[in-house]
Every structure is written in C-alpha cells, then in structure tokens.
Amino acid sequence: xxxxxxxxxxxxxxxxxARRSPTAIIGATILIVILAVAALAPWLAPYDPIFQDVxxxxxxxxxxxxxxxxxxxxxxxxxxIYGTRPTLLIISLVALIMxxxxxxxGIVAGYYGGLVERxxxxxxxxxxxxxxxxxxxxxxxxLGPGLLNAALALALTSWPPYARQARVETQTMRxxxxxxxxxxxxxxxxxxxxxxxxxxxxxxxxxxxxLDLAGMVLIAAGLGFLGLGVRPPTAEWGTMVADGTAVIFDxxxxxxxxxxxxxxxxxSFNLLAxxxxxxxxxxxx
Amino acid sequence: MAxxxxxxxxxxxxxxxxxxxxxxxxTAAGGKVDVVKGISFAVGAERVALVGxxxxxxxxxxxxxxxxxPPPGRASADRLRLDGADIRSLTxxxxxxxxxxxxxxxxxxxxxxxxxxxxxxRQIEEPxxxxxxxxxxxxxxxxxxxxxxxxxxxxxxxxxxxPGELSGGMGQRVMIAIMLVCGPRLLIxxxxxxxxxxxxxxxxxxxxxxxxEKQQMGLLLISHDLQQVARFADRVLVMYRGRIVDExxxxxxxxxxxxxxxxxxxxxxxxxxxxxxxxxxxRANLEAPP
Amino acid sequence: MTDATATPAGTAxxxxxxxxxxxxxxxxxxxxxxxxxxxxAGLLLVTFSFTHISSVDPVIRVVGDKASEATxxxxxxxxxxxxxxxxxxxxxxxxxxxADLGTxxxxxxxxxxxxxxxxxxxxxxxTVAIVIGAVLGVGLGLIAGLWPGGWRDSVVRVISxxxxxxxxxxxxxxxxLLFYARLHWFGGPGRQDVAYEFTTTRETGLLLLxxxxxxxxxxxxxxxxxxxxxxxxxxxxxxxxxxxLTRTAVLEELGKEYVVTARAKGASQARVVLTHIFPNVRAxxxxxxxxxxxxxxxxxxxxxxxFAWPGIGRYxxxxxxxxxxxxxxxxxxxxxxxxxxxxxxxxxxxxxxDPRLRP
Numbered sequence: 001x002x003x004x005x006x007x008x009x010x011x012x013x014x015x016x017x018a019r020r021s022p023t024a025i026i027g028a029t030i031l032i033v034i035l036a037v038a039a040l041a042p043w044l045a046p047y048d049p050i051f052q053d054v055x056x057x058x059x060x061x062x063x064x065x066x067x068x069x070x071x072x073x074x075x076x077x078x079x080x081i082y083g084t085r086p087t088l089l090i091i092s093l094v095a096l097i098m099x100x101x102x103x104x105x106g107i108v109a110g111y112y113g114g115l116v117e118r119x120x121x122x123x124x125x126x127x128x129x130x131x132x133x134x135x136x137x138x139x140x141x142x143l144g145p146g147l148l149n150a151a152l153a154l155a156l157t158s159w160p161p162y163a164r165q166a167r168v169e170t171q172t173m174r175x176x177x178x179x180x181x182x183x184x185x186x187x188x189x190x191x192x193x194x195x196x197x198x199x200x201x202x203x204x205x206x207x208x209x210x211l212d213l214a215g216m217v218l219i220a221a222g223l224g225f226l227g228l229g230v231r232p233p234t235a236e237w238g239t240m241v242a243d244g245t246a247v248i249f250d251x252x253x254x255x256x257x258x259x260x261x262x263x264x265x266x267x268s269f270n271l272l273a274x275x276x277x278x279x280x281x282x283x284x285x
Numbered sequence: 286m287a288x289x290x291x292x293x294x295x296x297x298x299x300x301x302x303x304x305x306x307x308x309x310x311x312t313a314a315g316g317k318v319d320v321v322k323g324i325s326f327a328v329g330a331e332r333v334a335l336v337g338x339x340x341x342x343x344x345x346x347x348x349x350x351x352x353x354x355p356p357p358g359r360a361s362a363d364r365l366r367l368d369g370a371d372i373r374s375l376t377x378x379x380x381x382x383x384x385x386x387x388x389x390x391x392x393x394x395x396x397x398x399x400x401x402x403x404x405x406x407r408q409i410e411e412p413x414x415x416x417x418x419x420x421x422x423x424x425x426x427x428x429x430x431x432x433x434x435x436x437x438x439x440x441x442x443x444x445x446x447x448p449g450e451l452s453g454g455m456g457q458r459v460m461i462a463i464m465l466v467c468g469p470r471l472l473i474x475x476x477x478x479x480x481x482x483x484x485x486x487x488x489x490x491x492x493x494x495x496x497x498e499k500q501q502m503g504l505l506l507i508s509h510d511l512q513q514v515a516r517f518a519d520r521v522l523v524m525y526r527g528r529i530v531d532e533x534x535x536x537x538x539x540x541x542x543x544x545x546x547x548x549x550x551x552x553x554x555x556x557x558x559x560x561x562x563x564x565x566x567x568r569a570n571l572e573a574p575p
Numbered sequence: 576m577t578d579a580t581a582t583p584a585g586t587a588x589x590x591x592x593x594x595x596x597x598x599x600x601x602x603x604x605x606x607x608x609x610x611x612x613x614x615x616a617g618l619l620l621v622t623f624s625f626t627h628i629s630s631v632d633p634v635i636r637v638v639g640d641k642a643s644e645a646t647x648x649x650x651x652x653x654x655x656x657x658x659x660x661x662x663x664x665x666x667x668x669x670x671x672x673x674a675d676l677g678t679x680x681x682x683x684x685x686x687x688x689x690x691x692x693x694x695x696x697x698x699x700x701x702t703v704a705i706v707i708g709a710v711l712g713v714g715l716g717l718i719a720g721l722w723p724g725g726w727r728d729s730v731v732r733v734i735s736x737x738x739x740x741x742x743x744x745x746x747x748x749x750x751x752l753l754f755y756a757r758l759h760w761f762g763g764p765g766r767q768d769v770a771y772e773f774t775t776t777r778e779t780g781l782l783l784l785x786x787x788x789x790x791x792x793x794x795x796x797x798x799x800x801x802x803x804x805x806x807x808x809x810x811x812x813x814x815x816x817x818x819x820l821t822r823t824a825v826l827e828e829l830g831k832e833y834v835v836t837a838r839a840k841g842a843s844q845a846r847v848v849l850t851h852i853f854p855n856v857r858a859x860x861x862x863x864x865x866x867x868x869x870x871x872x873x874x875x876x877x878x879x880x881x882f883a884w885p886g887i888g889r890y891x892x893x894x895x896x897x898x899x900x901x902x903x904x905x906x907x908x909x910x911x912x913x914x915x916x917x918x919x920x921x922x923x924x925x926x927x928x929d930p931r932l933r934p
Binding site: 380383402 | 723724830831832833836837838839840842843844846851854
C-alpha cells in the first residue's frame with residue numbers, strides 16, 4: 001500500500017485519479033449507475049416485473065417491450081431493472097460478513113502470535129482449501145433456498161484471504177515504531193487493534209472486497225440459475241437465465257439480456273478492483 | 286559543457302561519441318522530466334569514469350548508451366556514434382546485433398544480474414550463440430578460456446555451477462567474462478564493485494582495467510567512489526543532476542577548482558579528518574540555468 | 576560473502592550440506608500431510624453437520640409422516656440418530672472410509688456407485704478443459720510479456736477481464752446456441768449422439784479414450800465434437816486466471832536485473848521471455864494451473880448442467896432439485912476431497928520446483 005499515492009490522489013482530486021487509472025473511474029461509474037438503477041427501479045421500470053400477460057409471452061424485442069417478454073409474458077426490461085436488487089443485496093451481505101470476520105481473525109492472529117496465531121492460521125488454511133461454490137450449493141440445497149442462506153454460506157467460506165492478509169499486515173506493523181509509539185502512550189488491546197492497526201490494513205481490504213464481489217456476482221447468479229436463489233416470481237438475473245434456457249434456441253433474448261447484465265455488474269467490480277490496485281500499488285507506472 | 290569534447294586526448298576516432306544525450310521520463314501530471322539533460326562526451330581507447338551521487342543520471346546514461354532505457358523513458362541525442370556508426374535510431378534487431386558484440390554492460394550485483402536458473406557456462410556462451418557462428422565445442426572452449434582469463438581456477442568446475450553457488454567476487458568475474466567473451470570495443474561498467482566487499486574491489490577493478498587495456502578497448506566506469514576512480518581511470522566526468530559539471534584527467538581530481546568536485550573530494554572521511562567537521566555542499570551555487 | 580580460503584578472494588565456490596536439505600524436505604512433507612488431514616477432517620465435519628441441519632427429516636423419509644411415535648423412535652434408533660453427536664461423527668467417518676456414502680433418495684442406489692459412474696465424465700471434461708485453458712492462458716500471458724504495454728498486451732488484458740466477468744452458464748448457453756444450433760460446428764448436449772450411445776464399450780469411462788481404443792473413427796469424432804464445446808467454455812474460464820497470472824509474473828520478471836544482462840548480451844525480447852523468464856515463472860504458472868483445475872471442478876457444475884453432461888456436476892444439480900440430501904452431500908464430499916488435495920498439493924509442488932527455495 002502506498003501512503004504517498006493516496007495523498008497524491010487527495011491533493012490532485014478526482015481528475016488526477018482519472019488520469020492515473022481510467023479503469024477505476026470506469027468501474028466506479030458503471031457501479032454507480034447500477035446502484036442508481038436499483039434504487040430508482042420503481043420509477044425506471046416500464047412495467048411491473050411480476051405481472052404476467054400470457055397473451056404476449058415470448059415476444060421478441062420491440063417497441064412496447066424493449067427487451068421482449070419471457071415465458072410468462074413478463075417484461076424482461078423491468079425484470080432486469082428490478083433484478084439489480086437481489087444481486088446487490090446478496091453481495092452486500094456477503095461483504096459485510098466476510099470482510100470484518102476475516103480481517104478480525106487475521107488481526108488477532110497477527111497481533112497475539114504464538115499458539116493463538118498457529119491455531120487461527122490452521123483454521124484459515126483449512127477453510128481456504130474448501131470448495132467455496134460447492135459448499136455454498138450444498139448449504140443452500142440442504143437448508144432451503146433463500147437470500148440469507150446463500151449469503152451466509154458464501155461469507156463463511158470466503159473470509160480466509162482476508163484473515164491471511166490482515167495477519168501479514170498486522171505482523172509487519174507489530175514490529176513498526178508506529179505501533180510501539182501507540183503502545184507507549186498506553187493504547188493497548190482492542191483499542192490498539194481497531195484504532196491503529198485496522199486503518200492501515202484498510203486499503204488492501206477494499207481492493208480485495210472489490211475483487212471478491214466480482215466473483216460473488218457470478219456465484220449469486222449461478223445459485224439463481226440452479227434454482228437456489230431467491231424464490232420466484234422475484235426477478236433475479238440468474239433465475240431469468242434459467243427461465244430462458246428452455247427456449248434458448250428460438251427465443252434467445254430471454255436468456256441473453258440477463259446474462260449481459262450479470263457480465264456488466266461483475267465487470268464493473270473487476271475494473272474497480274484493477275484500477276484501485278493500480279492506484280495503491282507503489283510500483284505503479 | 287562545450288569544453289568536454291575539446292579535452293579528449295588526440296586520437297583518430299573516438300570509440301564512443303555522444304552529443305546532447307537526453308533521457309526523459311513522462312510525469313504523472315502529463316509533462317516530462319529530463320534525468321539526463323543533454324550531455325556531451327567522448328570515450329576513446331581509454332578508461333573514462335563517470336562519477337556522481339545517486340540521482341545524478343549516471344545509470345540512465347549507461348542505459349541510454351545501450352538502448353536499454355526502461356519505458357516509459359525515452360533517450361534522444363543530437364549525435365551518438367559507436368565505432369564510427371550512427372546508433373541514434375537503431376531498430377531493435379539493430380540494437381540486438383551490437384549489444385554484447387560491440388558494446389557490453391557489466392551490472393552491479395551478480396546475485397541479481399545473473400539468471401539464477403542457467404548455469405555459468407551457458408550464460409557465458411550465450412553472447413557467442415547470438416553473435417558468432419562457432420560450434421558448440423568451440424563455444425565451450427572459448428567460455429572456459431574466458432573463465433580462466435577472469436582469474437577463476439577450475440574453469441571446468443565453474444562452468445557447471447549455478448549463480449547461486451557463486452560468491453560475490455566470483456559472480457562479478459563471471460559477469461565480466463560474459464560481457465567480454467565476444468570482444469566488444471567498449472565496455473560500460475555500472476558500479477561494478479559497489480556490491481562487493483572492500484578487499485575485493487581493487488582486485489576486480491584491476492582485473493577489469495587489465496583486460497580492457499589488453500584488448501585496447503574503451504571503458505566507461507560508473508562509480509560514486511572517487512578514490513577508486515582516481516586510481517583506475519584516465520579521465521573523469523563528474524555528473525550532477527543530469528549534467529556534466531566537471532571534466533578532468535584523473536590525476537587532477539584532488540586539484541579541481543569546481544565547487545562540486547572539490548566538495549566530493551574533500552569530504553571523504555579519513556584518519557586525518559577525525560574530529561573535524563567535513564565540508565558540506567551549498568547546492569544553490571550549483572543550480573545551473575536550464 | 577568473503578572467502579577466507581587459501582584461494583584468491585572471490586574465486587572459490589561455497590559448499591552446501593546435503594543432509595540439512597533432506598531434513599527440510601521431510602519436514603515440509605510432514606507439514607503438508609498434516610494440512611491435508613486437517614482439511615479433510617474439516618470437510619467431513621462440515622458435511623456431517625449439513626446432514627443434521629437439513630430441513631428434511633431423514634427419519635420421516637424412511638417411515639413416512641403418518642407413522643406412530645413408536646415406529647418413529649424405532650427408526651430413529653436404527654438410523655443411529657439418537658446417539659451422541661461425537662459418536663455419530665465417528666461412525667460417519669467410518670462409513671466414509673468404507674466408501675459408504677449412503678443411499679440416494681431419488682435413485683435408490685448407493686451414492687458411491689452413482690458417483691463412480693459419473694466421475695469419469697467430469698474428469699474427462701475437466702482435463703480436456705484444463706489443457707485448453709493452460710495452453711491458451713500461458714500463450715496469452717507470454718504474448719503480453721513479449722510486447723508489454725502494446726496493443727497485444729491490452730487484448731490479453733481484455734480477454735482476461737472478460738473471462739473473470741462472464742457467467743459461465745450463460746456463456747455455455749450462448750455457445751450452444753451459436754456453435755451448435757446455428758452454425759452446426761459442434762455436437763449438441765450430451766457426450767455422444769444417441770446412435771453411438773449403446774455401441775461404445777466403456778472401459779475407462781473416458782469416451783475419447785474408449786472410442787480411440789475401439790478403433791471406431793466416427794464414434795471418436797462424434798465424442799470429440801460433443802466434448803469440444805463444453806471443454807472450450809470451461810477452458811476459457813481457466814484461461815482468464817492463467818493468462819492474467821502468467822502475464823503478471825512475466826511483467827514482474829521483466830523488471831529484474833538479469834533481464835537487463837540478457838538484453839545487454841544482445842538477446843531479443845522473444846529470447847528473453849522464452850529462454851530467460853519462462854523458467855523463472857514456471858513454478859508460479861504450474862501452481863495456477865493446478866489451482867485452476869480445482870476451480871474447474873466447481874465450474875463443471877454449471878457447464879454440465881447446460882450441456883447435459885452426465886458428470887458429478889450434473890448429478891449434484893439433479894440431486895439439488897430433488898432435495899436428495901445424501902446424494903448432494905456425497906457429491907459435495909467427492910468434489911471437496913479433490914479440491915483439498917489439489918490445493919494442498921500445489922503448496923508442496925511450489926516448494927520443490929524453485930531451486931532458490933531449496934536450502
């Protein structure tokens with residue numbers, strides 16, 4: 001992490017950031033647009049996403065329905081717009097659980113060292129070697145489909161990289177004068193960990209979250225595709241692709257557009273992560 | 286600056302001639318900064334030293350002469366001739382042909398400058414593979430001879446070693462062997478002894494200058510060590526912040542009137558300066574108008 | 576390093592004890608074995624706990640929901656569900672070690688035999704896919720290294736970015752639509768055309784191998800055209816990661832001093848990348864390929880579903896739809912074990928390949 005890079009960015013403002021990393025800006029912009037779409041869905045969507053009009057089922061893209069209709073006669077564009085919500089919800093939940101959990105474990109392990117560290121790191125390695133996707137599937141399949149179950153399963157198998165990174169950074173900082181100074185002032189324990197160690201570890205955590213979320217979007221959609229996501233008739237992109245599978249050869253638009261939406265959302269996180277990494281990496285340029 | 290070329294010893298044609306050599310890098314804000322600001326100098330079949338502190342531009346000068354300025358940096362010159370040939374605008378194949386064959390570069394630390402996964406013999410033979418038509422056996426003979434020439438015993442054993450198995454001094458001798466095996470006309474040595482122990486430094490430099498003299502080559506020695514330079518070079522160029530600020534025969538170094546050179550020379554700690562304050566440099570006096 | 580021997584300074588090689596190297600190797604092996612066992616134990620613990628949090632009551636499954644209390648308790652006792660949990664876990668592990676993964680609720684067959692039948696299909700698909708992915712990925716990464724910062728580098732980055740962002744099930748669907756339904760370049764869903772399905776003798780379960788061995792050229796071509804599309808889709812998935820890592824590794828090496836030396840010798844960019852840099856990134860590349868293979872096993876779930884490929888992935892999906900808990904957990908366990916072995920194996924390989932990591 002480069003402190004000077006962060007300082008430069010603040011001094012030069014957004015324009016300097018943009019020139020140094022156009023990918024970050026593009027990614028952030030797309031993400032902001034998606035968030036706006038999700039927030040303004042009721043006003044943006046031309047139709048009710050779950051309203052079925054069987055007369056016009058499987059209609060191709062046209063004037064009335066820009067992206068056509070699906071097998072139940074529901075407007076695809078509206079479902080696409082509303083579909084931003086479940087995906088964003090799942091990945092937010094996952095991020096909110098895995099990052100703090102993993103980082104906390106890593107900081108504790110790195111700070112206290114010794115047996116605590118060894119046990120925690122063995123645990124981390126163990127969970128890290130688990131097949132995240134398959135376990136999430138199994139978890140949801142066994143417990144029952146639903147947003148919360150999916151998010152929980154994913155978060156519980158995705159925290160290890162955060163723990164590893166936090167531990168390394170904590171160890172590095174432990175030997176630094178920066179922490180020694182704080183300790184001499186009497187700041188110890190939890191306050192030291194969260195007031196001083198955490199802020200230094202934060203930038204790399206942010207980059208990692210962005211990168212993870214890119215993959216989470218795909219996994220969440222995958223769960224929906226397999227019928228393990230939100231319950232129908234809620235509009236969710238993965239489920240929409242699944243709906244379109246049966247008619248893929250003739251009415252291909254039903255499956256095509258939700259896939260593109262998934263692609264764009266995942267892409268935005270990837271671009272953001274790439275861009276942020278360029279900015280924060282001292283070896284930039 | 287204009288005096289640089291006039292003070293070279295009289296000779297038919299210098300091996301290397303550079304006029305207005307500039308190396309510039311783009312800045313984050315969109316402009317550019319020159320790390321080497323239009324310097325001019327020449328090197329004949331002699332030993333020329335390029336001295337200066339960190340950041341003076343000496344390493345970039347060396348890279349520019351080899352066409353190895355790392356992007357996004359760019360090198361340019363009004364005039365750049367090696368052995369009479371214009372090398373200002375060579376294509377990559379053109380550069381590949383002269384690098385290693387007509388001009389060589391010895392780097393500072395053999396621990397990093399040698400490929401850890403190739404054996405010594407293979408690394409010495411590589412320039413021969415690239416630039417000559419010798420057979421495998423002939424290449425091997427040449428490399429063994431070279432290993433012996435740089436003062437290493439048991440050439441056959443050394444030939445088989447990996448760089449990780451070499452000591453610092455051995456590694457640097459191998460580097461020299463690599464760069465001299467094709468018999469280039471000019472050798473650039475970028476701080477060749479800075480990573481070595483003190484007792485090794487003189488040995489390596491003596492080896493280097495001896496080989497260079499025997500082959501009647503030119504040597505451009507880059508260093509920050511004035512004592513070393515005074516002993517081993519014929520002529521010294523002093524760089525500061527991208528410009529050549531002083532130039533004189535090595536024997537004249539202690540008597541230089543240039544403020545920078547004087548300070549560099551007189552601020553060396555020694556038993557005689559014990560207990561006294563070392564002179565410092567007033568850098569404002571050195572800021573030349575752009 | 577100063578050499579205090581009799582030879583002139585800087586001319587004698589340093590010696591290295593070999594016994595220490597052997598001890599270190601054993602230590603690393605032991606460490607790896609411990610990691611492996613812990614991982615497997617953890618996985619078993621997870622799958623075991625899944626059996627108990629299932630929303631479906633296994634006892635009711637056996638006796639029906641109209642059974643009397645006595646029958647229910649008797650069945651529960653017979654299934655061993657009234658014993659303390661740790662004891663149940665030990666029994667569970669014991670069964671697993673005897674390859675008893677329970678009985679599928681939908682097929683009525685032992686899960687283990689269902690999986691054994693499905694495994695070769697997934698293995699074949701994943702292996703062909705990783706070969707495609709590795710060749711493409713390493714190739715693209717090297718191309719980016721040969722022309723860093725150029726348009727080829729940008730193309731590689733874009734391909735990698737897309738590979739990371741595209742949902743594989745959707746890619747599979749589109750590929751099926753375009754290359755099978757519209758262009759007729761490849762075979763459709765399934766491993767073979769119906770015509771060949773009953774005439775091919777399955778010795779290994781790997782169709783490409785079986786059809787090759789049987790000498791039936793048209794059957795081989797048919798199997799090939801059916802595996803091509805899912806393998807390409809799955810392989811592309813791996814290409815993204817492999818190409819990105821290869822590119823990063825090559826670019827990082829390009830900044831090193833030995834590259835300057837190589838160029839100073841007159842080596843071309845191609846020679847530098849292929850002869851000098853590639854051996855130095857080999858370990859990293861192999862690691863990422865092995866890890867990608869593990870990821871492919873997961874991605875196969877989607878690919879097999881889309882292409883109706885009768886492998887473990889499809890078995891899992893079907894089981895999930897049927898809420899067939901033993902089958903779900905059996906499949907999960909199998910993939911999980913492969914995953915853990917691959918992951919811990921790469922750690923071991925990396926340590927052994929790099930001569931600089933050797934003492």
